[in-house]
Amino acid sequence: MAAEGAATGPAIGLVVNPIAGLGARVALKGSDGTDVQARARELGAAPAATGRAALALMELMARLPPGTAAPRLLTAAGAMGEDAVHAAGLSAQCVYDPGPGPTSAADTARAVAALLCAGVGLLLFAGGDGTARDILDAMPGGLRAAARASATMTGSPRTGAPDGILHRPRDSCGPRGVPVVGIPAGVKMHSAVFGVHPRAAGQAAAAWTGGRSGVKAAEVMDRNEEALRAGRVVTRLYGWLTVPDEPVRIQQRKMGSSAPDADAVAGIAAGLAERVGAGALVVLGPGTTTRAVAAALGAHDATLAGVDVLRVESAGPCAAARVILADARADQLLAQPDLWIALSPIGGQGFLLGRGNQQVSPDLLRTAGRERLAVLATEAKLAALGGRPLLVDTGDPVLDEELSGYVRVITGRRSSAMHLLSP
Numbered sequence: 203m204a205a206e207g208a209a210t211g212p213a214i215g216l217v218v219n220p221i222a223g224l225g226a227r228v229a230l231k232g233s234d235g236t237d238v239q240a241r242a243r244e245l246g247a248a249p250a251a252t253g254r255a256a257l258a259l260m261e262l263m264a265r266l267p268p269g270t271a272a273p274r275l276l277t278a279a280g281a282m283g284e285d286a287v288h289a290a291g292l293s294a295q296c297v298y299d300p301g302p303g304p305t306s307a308a309d310t311a312r313a314v315a316a317l318l319c320a321g322v323g324l325l326l327f328a329g330g331d332g333t334a335r336d337i338l339d340a341m342p343g344g345l346r347a348a349a350r351a352s353a354t355m356t357g358s359p360r361t362g363a364p365d366g367i368l369h370r371p372r373d374s375c376g377p378r379g380v381p382v383v384g385i386p387a388g389v390k391m392h393s394a395v396f397g398v399h400p401r402a403a404g405q406a407a408a409a410w411t412g413g414r415s416g417v418k419a420a421e422v423m424d425r426n427e428e429a430l431r432a433g434r435v436v437t438r439l440y441g442w443l444t445v446p447d448e449p450v451r452i453q454q455r456k457m458g459s460s461a462p463d464a465d466a467v468a469g470i471a472a473g474l475a476e477r478v479g480a481g482a483l484v485v486l487g488p489g490t491t492t493r494a495v496a497a498a499l500g501a502h503d504a505t506l507a508g509v510d511v512l513r514v515e516s517a518g519p520c521a522a523a524r525v526i527l528a529d530a531r532a533d534q535l536l537a538q539p540d541l542w543i544a545l546s547p548i549g550g551q552g553f554l555l556g557r558g559n560q561q562v563s564p565d566l567l568r569t570a571g572r573e574r575l576a577v578l579a580t581e582a583k584l585a586a587l588g589g590r591p592l593l594v595d596t597g598d599p600v601l602d603e604e605l606s607g608y609v610r611v612i613t614g615r616r617s618s619a620m621h622l623l624s625p
Contacts, residue, residue, distance in 0.1 A: 210273070211411055212274070212411060213321055213322045214275055215276045215314075216283040217283055217310060217325065218252060219310065219328060219332075219387070220249055220251060220252070222388045223330065251328045255286035255290075255326070255387065257400040258385045258404040259404060261401040262326075262404035262408050263290075264408075266408050267412035276295050276297050277294045278299070278313040278316070279299040280300065282298070282305055283296075310327075314337060318380065323380065323381075329388050330386070330390055330391050335424050337443065341380065341382075342379075345419070345441050346440065380444070381446055382395060383395070383407050384403065385397060390557070393421060395420045395421075398450075399595040401599065418444070419442040419444060422440045423438070423456060424438055424439075454550050454551050455550060455551070462583075467580070469614030470491075470498075470578050470612055471498035472519070473616070473617070474576055475516070478542045480515065482542055483539070484512045484513075484541070485562060486509070486511070486512050487546065488508055491546035491578060492504070492546050495578060505528055510525050510528050511527035511538055532565075535563070536569070542570065544578055546583075553593045555595065581619070584613070594606070605623055
């Protein structure tokens with residue numbers, strides 16, 4: 203931080219959802235709900251939001267444009283932000299204390315209120331789509347797609363402020379429409395408010411701090427986790443938040459899924475089987491394209507939102523496969539020998555790794571090797587990217603760089619395309 207008396211930049215707030223992404227590697231498809239969180243911990247899951255927030259903060263400070271004064275950091279106590287600040291080797295003023303015990307969406311709302319009252323000009327938050335929804339509900343300038351009932355917050359008898367707020371200057375609670383940057387730390391991140399990875403979130407914040415970035419409205423998407431666990435994808439537009447206008451660093455929103463062309467899918471299925479060969483074990487990622495590919499191979503019981511393992515029974519004109527492990531956890535995948543990994547990018551966003559398929563862990567990717575990574579996409583899906591690269595955010599920056607470069611995408615039985623893979 204700046205020395206006493208030195209010029210300081212704008213105030214930047216940080217809120218961390220401590221349990222964001224808890225269910226990612228253990229195939230729980232989210233972390234909403236105390237029962238899900240307890241189950242995730244039983245399966246050995248560990249939250250990663252603090253570490254990812256720390257990466258973003260370090261990048262923010264390292265990427266400030268020349269001559270830019272370092273921002274003042276404000277945050278919430280403990281796991282809601284203070285721990286990440288310390289992990290980044292920085293210091294911050296705590297303006298909200300959630301107290302002991304688990305945190306909730308109400309704590310997120312109170313932390314945001316406290317940060318706005320303290321005058322932050324930019325809000326960083328670490329979480330997923332559920333956290334983005336909570337941020338939107340708490341922001342005075344957030345635009346909702348439908349009318350939402352305001353959450354009631356308990357007031358302090360002494361100050362009239364929400365409980366836990368430790369700092370409230372004068373009568374102001376900050377301007378409306380404070381821009382936000384999401385640090386991707388959840389399981390599902392369909393919203394267009396997140397950095398493409400934690401370092402990109404820090405870079406976007408640095409550009410804004412240095413006055414080199416405008417702002418724009420970005421969509422907050424919401425996906426029903428209970429429906430997802432039942433094998434249905436139910437996504438809706440929840441509203442809009444203001445974000446820095448950094449199209450390379452801030453991700454696009456996920457486009458709506460539609461059934462891919464049956465002939466194209468049949469060709470991709472045959473092309474995959476020919477590439478891996480009969481007898482191969484294939485990790486098949488989630489999504490409508492991969493599920494359709496599995497069905498074309500006769501594996502009609504493949505899951506839509508989970509990661510499965512298929513055994514290819516035959517290749518050639520009569521290619522076939524069957525599911526031998528459905529909705530697998532990261533540890534179960536690591537126990538399988540000699541795996542191929544077949545993934546399809548998210549439509550519109552272009553993410554190949556790190557969004558909804560975190561069961562495909564860095565350890566698994568290193569064990570399989572880049573040469574056993576099969577990318578599946580219709581020509582229409584690639585064209586919809588408009589020349590943008592496929593994206594990876596594995597949680598391991600070194601691995602992300604190792605995976606980068608041009609990769610062959612299977613678009614049919616006898617057709618493929620080279621496409622850039624980028625962290």
